[in-house]
Amino acid sequence: xxxxxxxxxxxxxxxxxxxxxxxxxxxxxxxxxxxxxxxxxxxxxxxxxxxxxxxxxxxxxxxxxxxxxxxxxxxxxxxxxxxxxxxxxxxxxxxxxxxxxxxxxx
Amino acid sequence: xxxxxxxxxxxxxxxxxxxxxxxxxxxxxxxxxxxxxxxxxxxxxxxxxxxxxxxxxxxxxxxxxxxxxxxxxxxxxxxxxxxxxxxxxxxxxxxxxxxxxxxxxxxxxxxxxxxxxxxxxxxxxxxxxxxxxxxxxxxxxxxxxxxxxxxxxxxxxxxxxxxxxxxxxxxxxxxxxxxxxxxxxxxxxxxxxxxxxxxxxxxxxxxxxxxxxxxxxxxxxxx
Numbered sequence: 455x456x457x458x459x460x461x462x463x464x465x466x467x468x469x470x471x472x473x474x475x476x477x478x479x480x481x482x483x484x485x486x487x488x489x490x491x492x493x494x495x496x497x498x499x500x501x502x503x504x505x506x507x508x509x510x511x512x513x514x515x516x517x518x519x520x521x522x523x524x525x526x527x528x529x530x531x532x533x534x535x536x537x538x539x540x541x542x543x544x545x546x547x548x549x550x551x552x553x554x555x556x557x558x559x560x
Numbered sequence: 561x562x563x564x565x566x567x568x569x570x571x572x573x574x575x576x577x578x579x580x581x582x583x584x585x586x587x588x589x590x591x592x593x594x595x596x597x598x599x600x601x602x603x604x605x606x607x608x609x610x611x612x613x614x615x616x617x618x619x620x621x622x623x624x625x626x627x628x629x630x631x632x633x634x635x636x637x638x639x640x641x642x643x644x645x646x647x648x649x650x651x652x653x654x655x656x657x658x659x660x661x662x663x664x665x666x667x668x669x670x671x672x673x674x675x676x677x678x679x680x681x682x683x684x685x686x687x688x689x690x691x692x693x694x695x696x697x698x699x700x701x702x703x704x705x706x707x708x709x710x711x712x713x714x715x716x717x718x719x720x721x722x723x724x725x726x727x728x729x730x731x732x733x734x735x736x737x738x739x740x741x742x743x744x745x746x747x748x749x750x751x752x753x754x755x756x757x758x759x760x761x762x763x764x765x766x767x768x769x770x771x772x773x774x775x776x777x778x779x780x781x782x783x
Contacts, residue, residue, distance in 0.1 A: 462679055462680060463678070463679060464678060464698055464701050464702045465676075465678030465679070465701065465702065465705045465706075465729065466678075466702065466705050466706045467702040467706075468702065468703075468706075469698055469699040469702035469703050470699055471699060471714060472694050472697060472699045472700045472703070472711060472714060472715075479690060480584065482584045482589055482592065482593060484614045484617070484618070485592070485593070485596055485610065485614070486589075486592040486593075486596070487614075487617060488610045488613040488614050488617070489592070489595065489596050489599065489605075489610070491613055491617075492599075492604070492605040492609060492610065492613060493599070493604070496604055496605055498599075498604060501659065501732070501733075502660070502682075502732030502733065503732050503733070505732070506679070506680065506732050509680060516588070520586075520588050521586075521588075522681065522693075522696050523589075523592065524586060524588035524589055524592070525588075526592070527588055527589060527591045527592025527593075527595065528588050528591050528592075530592070530595060531591045531592070531594075531595050534595065534599075539599075539604075540595065540598045540599070540602075544598055545591070545594050545595060545598065546594075548594035548595075548597055548598055549587075549590045549591065549594040551594075552590050552593050552594055552597070553590060556585065
């Protein structure tokens with residue numbers, strides 16, 4: 455039987471040794487984490503399943519390349535745009551502002 | 561990286577990043593920060609709520625899971641309730657994972673339990689703190705269900721052939737924790753003293769044997 459797993463569905467696949475590193479959580483990662491929890495707590499998303507739905511909509515390339523909280527960020531954005539909580543235009547505008555701020559402050 | 565040119569505004573960008581953390585520059589991280597600012601501006605949550613949430617998450621540590629284990633070791637009735645219905649039993653110690661279900665799997669001489677989340681990285685963080693990055697790694701998630709004994713051996717867990725291994729795959733709705741075996745010779749120890757023996761990895765199942773010493777040979781039990 456051929457295996458055509460979605461990118462997140464890695465149970466049982468071949469993989470190399472487990473990298474035993476433990477990394478510190480960056481401040482923006484805490485913010486993303488808190489955002490996900492508060493989005494749940496405030497009812498912006500109804501349950502973890504909706505978040506998982508967002509994760510499963512990531513492209514295989516994203517799933518491979520993104521870090522853990524990057525995946526959460528993109529999947530929550532997907533879910534909240536999909537639900538109409540925010541618009542894609544507003545999100546893209548805000549991303550441009552943040553990129554400009556970062557360029558100025560670096 | 562903090563800057564004060566916008567000190568007349570109430571949106572304090574300078575607090576977006578902690579000084580000792582690098583600013584994220586990836587597109588995906590910017591998606592997250594942009595979304596955060598939009599939600600804050602729309603009043604879906606406040607900075608105070610965010611700060612409280614981060615503080616709470618930073619405060620969660622494996623010591624919470626260790627408290628449950630020490631209570632179970634010293635109180636057979638609690639242990640029975642914990643194994644029967646973990647979601648309800650942990651509320652007795654002030655923890656709450658609902659709406660996710662919470663199930664505790666007990667190790668014994670014939671059985672070893674270990675948890676994973678093959679689909680993403682579900683983890684009972686309120687009880688174990690932040691998950692280690694290896695728990696979230698593709699390698700751990702892929703291989704634990706296929707060759708658990710090999711992976712466990714890499715973690716230093718040597719299991720004889722007559723010990724049955726059960727791998728528990730967490731989901732968004734169901735979280736697991738392992739109840740490790742109480743070290744021999746600690747039967748009359750206090751709950752607090754026992755609690756200090758319990759390590760994070762023993763609650764995940766990537767460690768099987770706990771040692772009855774008050775000072776962990778590997779250093780602090782909760783790194």
